[in-house]
Amino acid sequence: MPINESGYTYCHEHLHIDLSKQKGDDDCKLDQFELISAELKALKTRGVFNIVEVTNKFMGRNPQFIEALTKETQMNILCSTGFYIEGFFPNALKQMSVVDIANTMIHEIDNGIDDSNLRASVIGEIGSSHNVFTDTERKVFEGAAIAHLETGCPISTHTSFSTMAKSQVELLRNMKVNLNNVSIGHCDLRDNFDDILWLLDQGCYVQFDTIGKNDYYPDAKRIAVIDSLIRRGYADRVMLSMDITRKSHLKENGGLGFCYLIDHFVPMLLERGIQQQYIDLMLKHNPANFFGTTQK
Template identity: 45%
Template sequence: MKKGYTLMHEHITIDLSGIKNDEDCRLDCFEESQKELCRLYQLGVRRILDVTNIGMGRNSNYCRLMEEKTGIQILSATGFYKEPFLPEFVYTMSVRELARLAVKEISEGIVNTGIKASVIGEFGTSKDTFTEMERKVFDSMALAAVQTGAVVTTHTTLGTMALEQAEYLKAEGVKPENIIIGHLDLSQNPDTIISVLKEGVNIGFDTVGKNNYCPDTFRAQMLKRIAKEGYLDQVVLSMDITRKSHLKKWGGPGYAYLIETFLPMLLEYGLSEDQIEQLMIHNPNRILKQEA
């Protein structure tokens, strides 16, 4: 089993239960998550990018304890998500003030933790639209990214607005190699996916196992096409676990599904071991500018 795998879009703890009015959206079951992450460690995972940010129930000390208990490095994020999950102060603070807050968390650390944010994200757009406030967040996060050189990682709602996001961030001065456009698998549109890759940015096939949104067979077929067209070095994988019911104990696929089930599927579809290492090891190392 190879070591040094990275999951590039996960949530170790998250709480969207208030807005969604659903207790399942409060992922705070430490022991169950710890058990699953220990299994991930056995499977070669050494790093997880946790994209829970301000307003999403981010808990850096929780994640630090999880690191200690599992041996997996957990990278933290800064920024703001999307409407209707934005903190109230996003509506009143200026673009520069919001950018300054993100820069501070990257350069100095997240308040009272000593933990520095590694990336800016996940920040995103609504289905088929860029709201005024979401545009404000993009402006501020792009500014912070230009000032720090940090990687930005986005949320697209069902893969919509992906090309618009890539073009917007590039126009604001963010280097394409520092951009990850998230949830592109959910677009289920090969032309959209290829068009975004042609922008030179990275993309996330990061909802693996969520077959109710998109079948894994599409993900596997599309990754095979992406490899054939020469863009596989711009793709990262993850599962985007956000609910208690996503964990194995409550009937979900669990964090290990990607390694135990999806990667063997990719081999069946004709991808090589080297190509899987590209997706799980080399691409994350290049984007994050460090080895797991």
């Protein structure tokens, strides 16, 4: 079952990730099983039944950790395949052909992830750097397009500080990807309303997926943009998440925790005057449509 349509979905999260070596910061190794498990159980009591886990192989993905979390919490976790961004690529990737890159993704979708019982059902998070789309990043997107066309799995992207989304879309469109199967990540990290409208008009979904990261962009502005999109008729293309990546993001470690979106952000949406039907669209129906169906 790709998605449990009876509950809410966080569209872009990490449950085990390790970027500590590249960033020189142990806080960037999110691996505390008991704390994460407790937070997922708390999420389930709030109606969140699905987590789209967008950690791919060279971001510190740990399929056995995810299998144990699934067993412990009964959370439905969708796994991903792909390569992240420049600076986090394996050295061999630069020499790989686009077809070879595609085949590594297809293998994890069709045959499974490493030595586990998990299969990827999402191609992500694949990304571009801040204001730059490197040659290797472009190769990854071309490979992702081939893998999508072969398997039908949706594509979830990473934009560094909400930049380069147009270039991502244009590349995927040139590769004959139906843009209804593309969700652009991190659209909520700067003032870029016109860019978001352009993405939506191409048929993409957009992710407001760094909720709670007020140091980057305040939640008050996120809510204002979401409200404006709803008023313009785009509610059926917006999805929400938090992109938790650090130990310090967890509640027990002094962070906001996974429940912040439900416990604090949703009440802020309601206070703004956004009706419950739109919250259900963004957290339930849109993810079910995007991650649960494909349109080749």
